[in-house]
Amino acid sequence: xxxxxxxxxxxxxxxxxxxxxxxxxxxxxxxxxxxxxxxxxxxxxxxxxxxxxxxxxxxxxxxxxxxxxxxxxxxxxxxxxxxxxxxxxxxxxxxxxxxxxxxxxxxxxxxxxxx
Numbered sequence: 001x002x003x004x005x006x007x008x009x010x011x012x013x014x015x016x017x018x019x020x021x022x023x024x025x026x027x028x029x030x031x032x033x034x035x036x037x038x039x040x041x042x043x044x045x046x047x048x049x050x051x052x053x054x055x056x057x058x059x060x061x062x063x064x065x066x067x068x069x070x071x072x073x074x075x076x077x078x079x080x081x082x083x084x085x086x087x088x089x090x091x092x093x094x095x096x097x098x099x100x101x102x103x104x105x106x107x108x109x110x111x112x113x114x115x
Contacts, residue, residue, distance in 0.1 A: 002026035002104050004095050009109030012085055020080040020109055022095030030073040033098035036080045038091035038111075049080060050098050062088070085113045 008020040020036065028034070031053030039045040048060045049069035057069050068081040078095055092108040 002028055002101075004028075004104055004106045006093060006095055006106050006109040009093060009111045011112045011114065014086050014113055014115050016085050016113070017081070017083045018085065018111060020082065020093055020095075020111075022078040022080075024076045024078065024095075028076065028097070030071070034069075034071065034078045035096055035098045035100070036067075036069055036078070037094045037096060037100070038089075039094070039108075040091040043091075045094070047098075048093075051078065052098070082111070085111075087113045087115050089113050 003025045005023045006020060008018060010018060012018055033050060033052045035047050035050040037045050037047050048063050049067055050058050051069045051071055059067060066084045071078045090111060090113050092110050094105055094108040096104050
Protein backbone atom coordinates (compact mmCIF):
# COMPACT_ATOMS: atom_id res chain seq x y z
CA UNK A 1 0.00 0.00 0.00
CA UNK A 2 1.40 3.34 -1.06
CA UNK A 3 1.37 6.21 1.38
CA UNK A 4 2.58 9.74 0.66
CA UNK A 5 2.94 12.21 3.52
CA UNK A 6 3.71 15.84 2.81
CA UNK A 7 5.25 18.21 5.34
CA UNK A 8 7.24 21.41 5.60
CA UNK A 9 4.63 24.00 4.71
CA UNK A 10 3.99 27.13 6.68
CA UNK A 11 3.62 30.89 6.63
CA UNK A 12 6.47 32.83 5.06
CA UNK A 13 7.00 36.36 3.86
CA UNK A 14 7.45 37.14 0.20
CA UNK A 15 11.01 36.45 -0.83
CA UNK A 16 11.40 33.69 1.72
CA UNK A 17 12.08 30.00 1.31
CA UNK A 18 10.59 26.70 2.35
CA UNK A 19 11.51 23.09 1.79
CA UNK A 20 8.70 20.61 1.42
CA UNK A 21 9.14 16.91 2.05
CA UNK A 22 7.18 13.96 0.70
CA UNK A 23 7.81 10.78 2.64
CA UNK A 24 6.92 7.75 0.59
CA UNK A 25 6.19 4.20 1.56
CA UNK A 26 4.98 1.19 -0.31
CA UNK A 27 5.58 0.63 -3.99
CA UNK A 28 7.30 3.91 -4.75
CA UNK A 29 10.69 3.08 -6.15
CA UNK A 30 13.74 5.19 -6.80
CA UNK A 31 12.87 5.14 -10.49
CA UNK A 32 9.23 6.10 -10.05
CA UNK A 33 8.63 9.49 -11.63
CA UNK A 34 7.23 11.80 -8.98
CA UNK A 35 5.64 15.20 -9.02
CA UNK A 36 4.78 18.06 -6.75
CA UNK A 37 1.38 19.61 -7.32
CA UNK A 38 -0.43 22.55 -5.81
CA UNK A 39 -3.99 23.76 -5.55
CA UNK A 40 -4.94 27.30 -4.67
CA UNK A 41 -8.48 28.18 -3.59
CA UNK A 42 -10.79 28.27 -6.57
CA UNK A 43 -8.17 26.79 -8.89
CA UNK A 44 -7.53 23.37 -10.29
CA UNK A 45 -4.65 21.31 -9.02
CA UNK A 46 -1.57 21.91 -11.13
CA UNK A 47 1.77 20.21 -11.58
CA UNK A 48 4.63 22.46 -10.53
CA UNK A 49 7.62 20.11 -10.71
CA UNK A 50 8.45 16.57 -11.67
CA UNK A 51 11.45 14.30 -11.36
CA UNK A 52 11.90 11.32 -13.62
CA UNK A 53 13.40 7.98 -12.85
CA UNK A 54 16.76 9.10 -14.22
CA UNK A 55 16.69 12.30 -12.22
CA UNK A 56 15.52 14.53 -15.06
CA UNK A 57 13.51 17.46 -13.78
CA UNK A 58 10.86 19.70 -15.30
CA UNK A 59 9.11 22.74 -13.91
CA UNK A 60 6.08 24.84 -14.56
CA UNK A 61 7.02 28.18 -16.07
CA UNK A 62 5.68 29.97 -13.00
CA UNK A 63 8.26 28.35 -10.71
CA UNK A 64 11.18 27.79 -13.04
CA UNK A 65 14.40 29.13 -11.55
CA UNK A 66 12.87 29.36 -8.07
CA UNK A 67 11.86 25.79 -7.18
CA UNK A 68 14.01 22.67 -7.18
CA UNK A 69 12.72 19.12 -6.95
CA UNK A 70 15.05 16.35 -5.83
CA UNK A 71 14.90 13.03 -4.08
CA UNK A 72 16.83 11.12 -1.45
CA UNK A 73 16.28 7.47 -2.31
CA UNK A 74 17.93 6.29 0.90
CA UNK A 75 15.24 8.17 2.84
CA UNK A 76 12.41 7.41 0.40
CA UNK A 77 11.70 11.12 0.32
CA UNK A 78 11.06 13.62 -2.44
CA UNK A 79 11.75 17.28 -1.71
CA UNK A 80 10.70 20.60 -3.15
CA UNK A 81 13.00 23.49 -2.33
CA UNK A 82 11.11 26.74 -2.87
CA UNK A 83 12.97 30.04 -3.01
CA UNK A 84 11.91 33.59 -3.77
CA UNK A 85 8.36 32.78 -2.79
CA UNK A 86 5.61 35.19 -3.71
CA UNK A 87 1.92 35.41 -2.77
CA UNK A 88 1.01 33.63 -6.00
CA UNK A 89 2.65 30.50 -4.59
CA UNK A 90 0.08 30.28 -1.82
CA UNK A 91 -1.62 26.89 -2.10
CA UNK A 92 -1.87 23.43 -0.65
CA UNK A 93 1.03 21.39 -1.99
CA UNK A 94 0.77 17.67 -2.70
CA UNK A 95 3.06 15.00 -4.04
CA UNK A 96 2.03 12.08 -6.21
CA UNK A 97 3.39 10.01 -9.01
CA UNK A 98 3.92 11.92 -12.25
CA UNK A 99 0.79 10.36 -13.68
CA UNK A 100 -1.15 10.95 -10.49
CA UNK A 101 -3.06 8.10 -8.98
CA UNK A 102 -6.25 9.11 -7.25
CA UNK A 103 -5.74 6.85 -4.27
CA UNK A 104 -2.29 8.25 -3.56
CA UNK A 105 -3.28 11.83 -2.73
CA UNK A 106 -2.38 12.75 0.82
CA UNK A 107 -3.50 15.63 2.99
CA UNK A 108 -1.04 18.03 1.46
CA UNK A 109 0.83 20.79 3.21
CA UNK A 110 -0.32 24.41 3.27
CA UNK A 111 2.03 27.10 2.03
CA UNK A 112 1.01 30.68 2.67
CA UNK A 113 3.12 33.57 1.41
CA UNK A 114 2.39 37.01 2.80
CA UNK A 115 3.17 40.19 0.92
